[in-house]
Amino acid sequence: MGLNISGTIDRARHPEQYPDKAKGPTFDPMYGFPDGRKLKTAPYTDEEMQILNIPHDKRDYCPERHAWEKCETNNKLDDAKEYERELRLRQRRLRKEEIIKNNPIHKELANNEE
């Protein structure tokens, strides 16, 4: 609970350090993955989901009835990992900007990503 409270205060004071939940990931998804990343496939298209009368809450990547729980937990883990990735990349960028401000010699760091 203490980490919660201190985290919210820090997020209120330095909002640029933390990812924006409404926007989602802003960095390039493939940055830092030399072997690439697999695509997430939706098992049904929009029309198929409409025909099957799946409720709107459950029209995501996990429609299988029997493996739904496991798929759901995996998706939540992925969301948490994306958040953490976004957080670390943001803080890294801010640190780089600090270094550049203090030492103008290290300008090559500025164009290292994106």
Add this chain to the structure above:
Amino acid sequence: MNHLIGLSKRNILLINRLPIQTTIRTVLNNREWRPKEDVPVTAEDRAATAKKYNMLPEDYKPLPPERNAGDMPSVEPAGKFFDRSPWEDYDYPMDRQNWNEPRHPSDHVKYDKTRVGYSPQKRPVTLKILLRLLLLPATFILGVYGLRTFEFMTPSFPSRKPEPGAVHYSFEKDDGSGQGVRY
């Protein structure tokens, strides 16, 4: 045993610290102390009954005849415990009553000092009661909407749905090895 020592009724009660309720019960159980069945009419009788009940003659008022009470005076219900001043010298200071004081029958229950005092005259107004009732839900609702700006930690993005234009990746590697993620 007390009658052997020659103490008066009042002293007996004070020494034994009998509560005032038992005095009422003992009075009514004793046939000699019950009220008479005839309502007094003449001035002398009224003065005598007023003296019996320890009241002033002009204060004595019999109850209406349908109550079938006979002699008993219609006493207003005593002020509640907290309406009586604490600075007087009572015989029973914890109850704030005096010995041989004419009392209303429901005094010991309805106007007990442990009861909440909401007489019709002193009851708070309906609006006040309603405001008191709504205080807690209002603070709760305002608190929830006020604290929503502070997103307490769930350090994850909202779940992503398969939209037509969006492309979502998992953390697994693309070369068919199945590595990169450990669920």
